[in-house]
Amino acid sequence: MPPTSKRERVSRAEQKARTRTAIVEACRELITSGRMVTMPEVAGRAGVSEATAYRHFSEIVELITTALVDLWPTPAEALAPVAGSTDPLARLEFATDFLLRRVTAYQGAVRAVIAATVTSPPRVRDRPGFRFGLIDQALDPVVAADTPAAAQRLTQLKQDLAAVVSADALFSLTDLCGLDTEAAIASLQRTVRTIARTALSEPGNGHPGEAIADSITSNSGR
Structure with a gap:
């Protein structure tokens, strides 16, 4: 057979x-x-x-992750409406609402990814981790972590929140508990607020003075 020309190689690459x-x-x-x-x-x-x-995508998780790139805003873009807020609880509540409504809108893809990784535990880390970026964006600009102890407490809070600000938690409430989407999101927002209020109200939470405690108290009635 004659050798493949450069033009043919380019054409194949383009195709x-x-x-x-x-x-x-x-x-x-x-x-x-x-x-x-x-x-x-x-x-x-x-x-x-x-x-x-x-041949282009070895499995569905890889394909969905690639396709989501242009469908999902950056954490900063997602939380732009609360960018000026210094209240970590309000910021977390907004982030939770944003994530779970997007999960609901894209739930066919989300469920496909969860199903694929549940049956193959080593692949769990391949799941898109949008929740982590949103949690970081909600907390990092307003919660100080300027000492090792404060940084450790903030890390623990983020880990606690990751179990709640998640598609898995949403589907547990809708699929197993029978809640509709609105009720499920509201339930998870309450849980997020409780977790964060408790963690951030503890002594030595990494904030200067009592500013965060005052913020939490003033917003606790929301």
């Missing part, structure tokens, strides 16, 4: 790139529809075979 783009775009369409995302469904929408889709 491969176009196919990959088509697969990602098809996945984004499915994600925003809220429907369950599967590789056969994505391949069909992209006009390629399932085998071709798998």
Whole structure:
């Protein structure tokens, strides 16, 4: 066979790139529809075979993670409406609402990722970690961590919140407890507020003086 020309190699590379783009775009369409995302469904929408889709993305988690890049704002963009607030509880409440409403809108993709990683525990760390960025953005600008002890307490608070500001927690309330979406989000917001208020009200919480305690007290009736 004659050697492949440079032009042919470029053409193949371009076709491969176009196919990959088509697969990602098809996945984004499915994600925003809220429907369950599967590789056969994505391949069909992209006009390629399932085998071709798998050649570009080895499994569904990789594909969904790639497709979400342009669908999810940065933490700073997401929390822009509360950027001027110095109240960590209000900021966390907003972050919780933002995450869980986006999870609800994209729940087909979220459930697909959870299902794929539950059956393969080593892949859990491949799940998109949007909650962590939102929690960081809610707390870091307003909660001081200027001593080792304060930094450790802040880290512990973030870990505690990660169990609540999550799709898993939302689906537990909607699927197992039978709550509707609004009630489930409100429940998790209350839990987030309770966890954060308790942690930030403790002595030596990393804030200068009693400013944070005063902030928490003044907002506790919300």
